[in-house]
Structure formats: C-alpha cells, structure tokens
Amino acid sequence: MTNITKRYVKQVIDMKIEDLGDKVISETRRALLDTLGCMVAGVRSPIGMSALQSLGESGGAQEATVIGDGRRMSAPIAAYINGQCCVGPDLSDNYKKESIIISHPGEGVIPPVLALAEKTDATVEDLILATVAGYETAGRYAHAIEPRRPEVYSFSTHYGVAGGIACAKLLGLGEDESANLLGIAGTLSPLPVTMPMWGFRENDRPASWHRDMPGHAGFASVTAALFSGTDFRATNSLLDEHIEFYKIAGSDNYNPELLFEGWGEHFVVEKLSYKSIPSCYFNQPCIEAVRLCFEENGISLDDAEKIDLYAPTQLAKNFKYYPPRTPVDTASSVRYLTAMYLLTGKPGTDWYLEYERYLKKEEYKKIAGMIDVYEDEELQKILQEEEVIFGKAVVKAGGKTYEKRVDAVRGADKNPFTVKEIEDKFLTLSGPVIGEDRAKAALRAVRDSDLKSGVREIVSLLCP
Amino acid sequence: MNASLAQVLDYDDTYEIASLGVSHPGPAVVPSALAVCESEGCDGKALIRAVVLGYEAACRTADAIEPREYEFWGFANTQIMGAVTASSILLGVDVDRFVNAIGIAASSSPVPNTNMMWSLTKRPMSWVKDAVGCAASSGVMSALMASRGFIGTRNGLDEQDGYYLLCGSRAYDEKKLVEALGKRYRLSNLSFKPYPTCRFMQSTLDSVSILMEKHGLGEEQIEEVVVFVTPFLAEAFSVYEPASMIDAQFSMPYAISRIICRDDPSPAWYGEGCMNDPQTRAAMKKVRLVPDEEVERKRAEQSILSPKVRIRTKNGDEFERQEYCAKGHPDKPFAPEDFTGKFTRCLEAVEMGDRAGRAITMIENLEEYGDIRELLALFIP
Numbered sequence: 001m002t003n004i005t006k007r008y009v010k011q012v013i014d015m016k017i018e019d020l021g022d023k024v025i026s027e028t029r030r031a032l033l034d035t036l037g038c039m040v041a042g043v044r045s046p047i048g049m050s051a052l053q054s055l056g057e058s059g060g061a062q063e064a065t066v067i068g069d070g071r072r073m074s075a076p077i078a079a080y081i082n083g084q085c086c087v088g089p090d091l092s093d094n095y096k097k098e099s100i101i102i103s104h105p106g107e108g109v110i111p112p113v114l115a116l117a118e119k120t121d122a123t124v125e126d127l128i129l130a131t132v133a134g135y136e137t138a139g140r141y142a143h144a145i146e147p148r149r150p151e152v153y154s155f156s157t158h159y160g161v162a163g164g165i166a167c168a169k170l171l172g173l174g175e176d177e178s179a180n181l182l183g184i185a186g187t188l189s190p191l192p193v194t195m196p197m198w199g200f201r202e203n204d205r206p207a208s209w210h211r212d213m214p215g216h217a218g219f220a221s222v223t224a225a226l227f228s229g230t231d232f233r234a235t236n237s238l239l240d241e242h243i244e245f246y247k248i249a250g251s252d253n254y255n256p257e258l259l260f261e262g263w264g265e266h267f268v269v270e271k272l273s274y275k276s277i278p279s280c281y282f283n284q285p286c287i288e289a290v291r292l293c294f295e296e297n298g299i300s301l302d303d304a305e306k307i308d309l310y311a312p313t314q315l316a317k318n319f320k321y322y323p324p325r326t327p328v329d330t331a332s333s334v335r336y337l338t339a340m341y342l343l344t345g346k347p348g349t350d351w352y353l354e355y356e357r358y359l360k361k362e363e364y365k366k367i368a369g370m371i372d373v374y375e376d377e378e379l380q381k382i383l384q385e386e387e388v389i390f391g392k393a394v395v396k397a398g399g400k401t402y403e404k405r406v407d408a409v410r411g412a413d414k415n416p417f418t419v420k421e422i423e424d425k426f427l428t429l430s431g432p433v434i435g436e437d438r439a440k441a442a443l444r445a446v447r448d449s450d451l452k453s454g455v456r457e458i459v460s461l462l463c464p
Numbered sequence: 465m466n467a468s469l470a471q472v473l474d475y476d477d478t479y480e481i482a483s484l485g486v487s488h489p490g491p492a493v494v495p496s497a498l499a500v501c502e503s504e505g506c507d508g509k510a511l512i513r514a515v516v517l518g519y520e521a522a523c524r525t526a527d528a529i530e531p532r533e534y535e536f537w538g539f540a541n542t543q544i545m546g547a548v549t550a551s552s553i554l555l556g557v558d559v560d561r562f563v564n565a566i567g568i569a570a571s572s573s574p575v576p577n578t579n580m581m582w583s584l585t586k587r588p589m590s591w592v593k594d595a596v597g598c599a600a601s602s603g604v605m606s607a608l609m610a611s612r613g614f615i616g617t618r619n620g621l622d623e624q625d626g627y628y629l630l631c632g633s634r635a636y637d638e639k640k641l642v643e644a645l646g647k648r649y650r651l652s653n654l655s656f657k658p659y660p661t662c663r664f665m666q667s668t669l670d671s672v673s674i675l676m677e678k679h680g681l682g683e684e685q686i687e688e689v690v691v692f693v694t695p696f697l698a699e700a701f702s703v704y705e706p707a708s709m710i711d712a713q714f715s716m717p718y719a720i721s722r723i724i725c726r727d728d729p730s731p732a733w734y735g736e737g738c739m740n741d742p743q744t745r746a747a748m749k750k751v752r753l754v755p756d757e758e759v760e761r762k763r764a765e766q767s768i769l770s771p772k773v774r775i776r777t778k779n780g781d782e783f784e785r786q787e788y789c790a791k792g793h794p795d796k797p798f799a800p801e802d803f804t805g806k807f808t809r810c811l812e813a814v815e816m817g818d819r820a821g822r823a824i825t826m827i828e829n830l831e832e833y834g835d836i837r838e839l840l841a842l843f844i845p
Contacts, residue, residue, distance in 0.1 A: 047614070054608040151626050157575055183581075187592040190602075191541070191575045194626035197567070197617045208617045210571035216602060220574075223598075233708070234590040235581045244535055244578040248632070326615060 004256045005239040009178040011263050012133045012169055017125050017451065019264055020132060025451075027269045028128050030422050031135065033446045034093050034274055035106030036067065037429035038086045040462060041349050043068035044433060045088025046327045047209050051081045064115035068433050070463035075115040076226070079163075079218035083111035087211045089349055089429065090331040094273040094281055095139045099389035099407060101281050102142040105268060107214040108159025109134030112221035113166045117455040124458070125451035126170055132269060134166025139268035141239075144258040145251035152250030153195040156213045160189025161238070163221025171225060176236065183234030185224035190216040192250040200318035206326040274411040274422060277347045279331040282315050284409040285391025286334050286373075287341050293393045293404035294342075301342060301367065303397040309334060310376040310392035312383040320373035323359055327352040339368040348428065423447070434464050466495035467547075467600035471593055473731055474713040475660040475810070479523045479650060482767035483789040485663040487526040489654075492543030492600045493518035497550040499604060501836045506554055508833035514550040516651055522546030523650035525621070527640040529633035536632025538577035540599040544569045545621075547603025555611045567616030568606035570627045574598040584700035588707045589714055656792035658802070659729045661719045664697060664769055666790030668716065671773035672723045675783045679775075683724045683747055687778045691716060692756035693771040694763050702753045709734035721747035729806075731813035816845065 042048035052069065055077055064078035068085065086092060086107040095103040113130045141158045164185025168178040190213050199208040237243050239256060246254035277284055286309045311319065324330040330352045340351050343364050358364045379390045392405045408414035423443055430439040442461040449458065470476055470491035477490040497514045525542040548569035552562045574595040583589045619625040621641055628636035659669045668691055703715035712718045712734060721744045722733050738744060762768045772786040792798050808820040819842050826839045833839060
C-alpha cells in the first residue's frame, strides 16, 4: 500500500467516538435526521417509487429495510432503493465550496451505511462514527478533485468512495482490508455524469430523473463491503495520485493534501447546508430573495403586480424552463417554485407530487403569470470570479419597486437552520408516510438514543 | 452474479478492432438477456434477437468511442449498453422507453478503470477487471426502471451529452452506432478465446502451440521461450509468482508453461494442483519477455497486437513464429467443434460434463424452445 491511501485509511481507523465531542455527535444525529426524512418521503416520490417498483419484489436475504416502506431485502438492494428514495424529494443536504455545491454527502453515505449497520446489528456509536467518516471522505475528496472538468456535473463517483470508507469504518476493518474495500468500491462506482445528461436545457426537457444516482453508488459501497469479507482483491491505492482515479471522477486536478488538512479539528457535518425547498439548490437564492422582499417590505400578494427574477446566466438559462412536465421537472423550474412559495407559503412534497393540480389552479396561474426570469451578466460574473451564487428579485407592488439580492439562503451554512427547523423538516417529511406518532418516536430515537443501543431499533421506527 | 462468473475465467469473447480487444460483450449481454428471459418467460427466438441486438449495441459503442486515452481501461461502459439493449428488447419497451433506458444506463454505468487500477504492473492484480457484474446489473436495472416510467436523458449516446468523454474517448464518431445497421452484424465478427487468459496473450500462445506441434517439441527439449512484445506488456505480463488465478491469467510465463507442458486449455489451468506444480514452476522460468519497439509500433499505429515468439531448444535449434491474431479471431475462426469442446470442458470443470451434449443440442435449436427456463434448468447442479 502506498502513501496517500494508507495515510487516509489509518486516520479513519484511528478516529474514536471520544475524538468527536458532543457537538459533532449532535450535528451527526441532525445530518442523519435530515437524510432519513428525505428517505422516508422519497418512498412516495416518482424516483423512489420507480426503484421500489423495479426492485421491490426482487427478494433475497432479508438483511436490511427499505426505509419508509418496511420491506426487507438484501443489504445492497436496500441501499440501492434507500439511496434512490433519498434523492427523490430533492431535499438532500449539501456540502459547498462558497456557493458551489460539491457534494450531497447524506444521500451517498447514509443509505449504504444504514443497510450494512442493520445487517450487522451495529450500534448507534458505530453508525455515527461511520457516518462521520463517510461525510469527511465525501467532502474532502470532493474538495481534493475540484475544480472538475466543466462538462462533469454529478457526484456519484465520489459517493462510492465515501460510502466505501464509511462501510469499512462500520465493519471495523484494518488498514489493508479498508484500502482493499475502498479499491473495490471505487472500481464499482458509477461514472460522473455530464451536465447535458441532466437534460436541463429547454430542448432536452423533461429533465432526467437520474440526478446523482446515489442508489448505484450505495449498491457499489455495500457490495464492496461484502466482497471485502472474501479473498477478492482490488487496487489498494485508490486515493494515490498515480492510480489516476481522480481523472475518471472527472478532474484534471488533484490535491490529496486536502484529505488530511485539519483532520479532527473541524468536520464536514458541522458545515452542511440543509434545504427547505424541494429543488435544486441553485434555484433557491431567487426564491429566498422573493420571500425576503415580500417579508421585509410588508408586500401582500394582492398588491403584487410583477415579479422579475434574476439569476447568473448559466443558471437562468436552464432554470427559467416553464411549465414543468414531470414531477422531477418542478425542482428545476424557478418560476414554478417561486409561484408555489408565494401560493402555499410552506414548501412540501405536494409541490412535486401534486404539481399538475397546482398548474391548473386559477390562483396559482395568476401568481405564475406575474413572474419572469432573466439571465443576469453581473451575477454571472460574480459566480465565475467568486463562486458565489446570488439571486435577485425585483417586485413591483402598489406602484413601488422593491429589490432584494440574496446569496445565503435559509438552511445554508452561513444562515443555518435552528435545531427545531431540522426536526420540523423531518416530521413534515416523515409524518405523512409513517404516521405522526412513529415520526416523533423516530425523531427522539435518532436525537437521543444511547450510543450503545442498536441501529435496528431506529430502523424499526422508520417504517409504517 | 452471472456476469461476474462469465468473466472470472478470462475465457470470454472479445470484440476487436484489427487484433486489439475493445470490448468483451458476452459476459454482459448473455447473462442480462438470460435473467430477463427467465423472469419474463421469453422463448428462444426472443433470446436470440435480444442477444444479437445486445452485442450490436456493445460493439458499436466500442467502435464509436475508440480510440480512448491510453490510461483508460476496462469495457464496462460498452458492456452496459449491450446489457440495457438486450434487456429492453426482452421487456418489449416502446421506442421512447428504450431511449430512456439507454440514457439511464449512460448515467449509471460503472466508471472506466485506469490501467493503474488494474494493478497489472504492481501485483497482485485487481480482481475487478471490467466490473462487468455492475455493468450487467445496472443495464438490467436501467431497462426495468425505464419500463416503469423512469425518465433518463434521451440523448445518452448523442455527442452532445458527452458520455464518450466519461469513457475516456479521444474521438467520438456517433455515425458508427447506426451505419449499416441490420446489414452486417457485429456478432459475426467476434473473437473467441482458445485459452483462458487475457486476450492480449492469445496470439503468442498460438505461436508457441504451433511451433510445439510443428517441431514435435516437449517441455524437456526446450531451453528458452523468448517473446518479443510491447514494452508495457513485457512489464505487465512478466509475472513468475502468480498469487492467484487472476494473476495467472495475466502472466505470460504461466500461460506458456501450460502450453509447453502440453496441458490442454481448460479451467483446470487454475486448479491448485496446476498452479503449485513444480513442473509448471520450472517451465515458467524458461520464458522471457523482451520489449520490442516494432511490435509496439504496430499496436499504436495499426491496432495489431502481434508478438513474436522464438523457441530455442536444448540442442541449439531456434524456431520463430509471429501470428497476426489468435485462433478464434474472425480471420481464423473457431470450427463448431472448437465451441462445443470449450463448452464441454467448462462444464466438466464443475462436474456437469454429462449434461454438455444435451445443452449443446438445446442451444443449437434454441429458436424451437418456447420457454428458456428448460435450458437454464440444465445448469443447476
């Protein structure tokens, strides 16, 4: 084993629960809560439902649970379905470099780790340590390979790496075994996807539902973990520069020192951004600008005459698409999302599940009719030079014009959710699927459970 | 699972440009087609159609994305296109859903490997090879998801979507996906392996085998076997202590030792008795690989992998041979008995040799079977 991979797995292996401290443990529980909420709600999303319809009857050993559904499957298949469900609502957590999302660690790490934890009857402590290791790897590896080539646009490749490390930590593997597992996981990971493959351009709509394909990455991570219990061998140097894995993760740059810098001093789970609006994060500054413009200026919907949204050129080009043609399209139509925000005042899964009904409502149509979206060169320049995404709203109401420009939306690391907001999000997402009482019990279990208690107890609460 | 098993012996078919392998379609296409056939209760004709079209998709994708960057290895990106095509055809999806299935497959394909990830030059080798198990399962999943309404990109193989960039292609020619479609089938242009080893060795093994036969040589008469090969393969294949059967499949001395010990090619090459046999170890020491710039030039410029073999006997005779391609290549095709013999030896390796005759008869008359499950039942111990 050569230097980088060996050093990296060693620091992961050496990480103990005492090294995390109460704050990091609490932040990890919140990250788990946020992703589990997405997973539960995702069972009813079109993306999650298609995974369940395709694989839900495939049988196999009953090792792990489809969260929010209750069926038990082999661990790799459960990780696959849970991963796809996670991404369904487009409410996954974010890890950013300035405004630029470089990973959604939760959807890549938690589905494989949870499936393996259930299979192996792991403790909450095991789960937390594995989750922290996975998040560190997702965030740090994403940083180490940025900037990637301009055509590359998704995170599935590094999800496989992060999920692999998390599984190795959960199983308590040694250096050689961890490095081997990492090699298998990397080799089985899905490739990164190009920007055009997302289908955001007007002529390519409706958008593809694949998003970051966390299901495939989770499947690869758990499969790698199972293989690691055999003689199966892969490269034991995946993270080393000469292996050139970073190239197939879409990068021509690799700074492996970022895998080590400040290890144990600050953690990725402390710097997460959470979403309240079921949409691509890049839309959210515009919606937040509208919200604040209305709130700060006491504008009522009845007074509003015109709402103009301005976004960096490259984002506005893709996201001014309207009207959405599928539930998944709603997440990348800023006009639809803004109108829904003004109409309902509260983001929810109905935004995509019932979009056809909303599109027909007169009240909705009146609001959407006021909204236009524009490409803004100045905001584009800021994005290119400072990697900060601003959204701007110009609202005409009662004969006056109001303007608001926003970058850090509610839930972002610079404008963080309160603990109550994170918990409310979980209850809102999971309550309709598993029932309010179970949702509350699950919340308490994730938030308060003893470190030595079993993960299976939590999982049992996350099903109807 | 079946796809991984189909590749584990390194005995699988190869699609070559000139004599350089660019895909192994069989281990992805056939297991995917069989799995969907079994679950859907399809007949033999449907299986044949799906397999033909699956091979077509995998091979044409390889045609379109080659040449790739030198450091990119592994064929999962072409194999998945074969798997998703065969599966979609068997599921009977309409054109829109088929297009979606291809898009989903493009978005969920396993990564291509770099040649360093194979660890050919830093043993022990990775056992992952092409990650064909993931390519096949993702291909089937893509077809299933599309059949249930999941939307993928509808331009998965169009130049604008850039899938070829992710595959490491240096030049993409999307015309090759469709030109003369239905007129000339890639399935008729496959190479089949006579030896259970990396395809890059096979013409060398043919040369050794032909020289042994022609001059009536036995292992005891041979002083040295020198193979003039590309510099990379000289380094990668000079393995004298293979740690596993995977290492042995990519060890030129090991494979040549089997030939000069007159051991007929079969899965038994990798049995413990054979791997640890003192005669094998002694024979391996007689093999030497020499980097050769002329062989490298042909590979780089003409995609021809044609190492030269020189056998020197203990009494000082020297014999040379340089095969352009191995037996099983479209220019030197297998005879029907080569296929049935190879098939029978594979079944014998798992104590199912007595079923080979019946299975061969069924496969030769596949189009007459109404339910493929009857054939599959033969392969259960």
